[in-house]
Amino acid sequence: MNITNLTNSTENVVYSEFPSMALNFSWLRRGIAEIFPQPHDADSETESLEKRLANTNRPLRVKLGIDPTGADIHLGHSIPVRKLRAFQDAGHTAVLIIGDFTARIGDPTGKSDVRRQLTEDDVALNARTYLDQVRPILDFDTPGRLEVRYNSEWLSRLDLGKILELLSTMTVGQMLAKEGFAERYKQENPIFLHEFLYPLMQGFDSVAVEADVELGGTDQKFNIAVGRDLQRHFGLKPQFGLLLPILIGTDGVQKMSKSLNNYVGLGEHPSQKYQKLQCVPDNLLSQYFELLTDLPLDKLKENPRDRQKHLAWEIVRQYHGEEAANEAQKAAESCGEEGTLPEFSLAEAEVQFPAKLAYVLCLSKLCKSTSEGKRKIQEGGVRLDGVKITDADTTYQHPSELQGKVLQVGKNKFVRLTP
């Protein structure tokens, strides 16, 4: 592999720091979904993660697996990375695992879009882009606080004997109980045998790096538990699992996802981030503050509009600094009365009703022509107050159907429609 090693060796860690951490673990509990096992769980070693953190005499190794099939990451992805930073600040070692092995192989059936095959260069580029994007979050500089590992290091060395051993640790019944498999098996949707290996491969990563804690979304509980079993099988102390919530996107409905266009990318321009975040629906604001900032939650501004602006400013500050946050805020405020958006007056433009949406798109200058407007609608790029419009012939009978709403083309073009 010609991927540059970004690892800071753990050898530089000052072990005498431990155990000396403050016994306040509020940072640990903030915004998490679950920690397992709990002391009362049957398979627990009757030790809580807090106790482990308080009593350890060495930095714990905190694992986060990274899928290098996509380069762009968004605020949803940042949540476990932020928790990883919290562990770093408490003196522990973040172990970022780039899942290059599976990405290089792809899905052998060729049926999975998610597991398309990447070249070595693709993987290297995606890993680099990923690390660039999380650089503002993680501590890359303090010695011993970050290890970046590629799982091909150990997975490419597994032979059939070892793989038989990995497989022998689980039964078909246990694997079919996994969320996703259970439903597919019931519905007689084919499950290919190699799919059973992925949780074991992820679990073996925990063996290879001797993880003490693994972070992941709530959808990772099964895989992290497999890691525990494999560590036990190979004579290691099983890791703790720390599960983090899946972030709801800026639409307030579905989980944040690039394909749903309800995301804020870490790589986006400060103004773009600000624009999107100042529109986060009221009911999501406290979750966003909890998961994406370190601000004390009992001291948030009362006015919802102020809270939106504060969130937008704070997150831009995290990634781009205070100056950029101020600028983005200023730019957004200069955009219009509402402090956010340019306006388009239906009356001033003398829009005649019934009016075609494509025509309004042209008149408002969101599109260059009515035909471009139609095309954008057909491509799914046009939303009215966040609702996608897909019929190119959509027609409105009366200005009241449009007044006060936000018309949007693509990611970056918005106008507020006024009477």
Next chain:
Amino acid sequence: MNITNLTNSTENVVYSEFPSMALNFSWLRRGIAEIFPQPHDADSETESLEKRLANTNRPLRVKLGIDPTGADIHLGHSIPVRKLRAFQDAGHTAVLIIGDFTARIGDPTGKSDVRRQLTEDDVALNARTYLDQVRPILDFDTPGRLEVRYNSEWLSRLDLGKILELLSTMTVGQMLAKEGFAERYKQENPIFLHEFLYPLMQGFDSVAVEADVELGGTDQKFNIAVGRDLQRHFGLKPQFGLLLPILIGTDGVQKMSKSLNNYVGLGEHPSQKYQKLQCVPDNLLSQYFELLTDLPLDKLKENPRDRQKHLAWEIVRQYHGEEAANEAQKAAESCGEEGTLPEFSLAEAEVQFPAKLAYVLCLSKLCKSTSEGKRKIQEGGVRLDGVKITDADTTYQHPSELQGKVLQVGKNKFVRLTP
């Protein structure tokens, strides 16, 4: 591996022999359970094995897999080996595959007695013993007629990427349809994931040696079919499967097996073979002739006793030559009136009725004492006319219950009870 290579390279084969074989394939059809695919099968290449044999311009490669976990083999095991010889005689190449890879690994769960772990030396010794025992059956000498391969040659080189590819060719549903798995899954008996790999490993053997035909017992249909699928996946022409019946043991009831003590071992002394074979029950004789000899089935002797002797003589001849067969026959005939067994007269020994079986065992000198007799009965080593007696207190009320019957202790001690 320090196992001597017993392979005769195919390079020495005179290819010009093909296609010149007689178009009589009676040798192929004799004593088989099934050939698949048939031209009318959905997945067939609309070519029968006969047609393939008739039209090939090179020797076909005929695979038989050998499990090297046990050293002793019996007549049941000899059936596919004999068919292999028939292919050799028709000019084709026998490819014997010693399954050393799995034997070296054993069962990773340690739960399977069948898959206990063997050392390299164990495997080498068992393979050597196996080859010594089949030497009288196979053509070891004609160049190009025999290849002996150890599957560690290719299986030990498989990496995780290749194994993912193998696994991706099958679904969980297909695997759970396999005889054995289906019942266990239904009954919620755990199936460990590594068990799914064994059929794929056997199938990959067919890819590695580019088998044209695979031989096996009727219980091997699934595995041979997996080999076909994998060959197709790797761009090879899929092999034919030729399935052979499972031999019923000399007890006439269960399949021949060492543990059931109803077997004739290829390594046994000629006299021992003869003794056992001349007692094969009438109803099995024609199957034994069909599967274990090349004699024309329409020319067998009419008298059942003569047929038994003929079978015994013929099989001893196959493994030890004519002289040994004659000697074994002579020895058997000098044993008693019936030509086979020493006799024990109940009247002459003044056996009092009711009489305990253990006492008869002592009087007849099959056991040294009545208590040894009881122990032998309890151990399951005593049979009356082939029926196992297990109650140590078994008592007979009248001589008529015993007269004319054969009393047997262990494998080698027999008497015929006379009035």
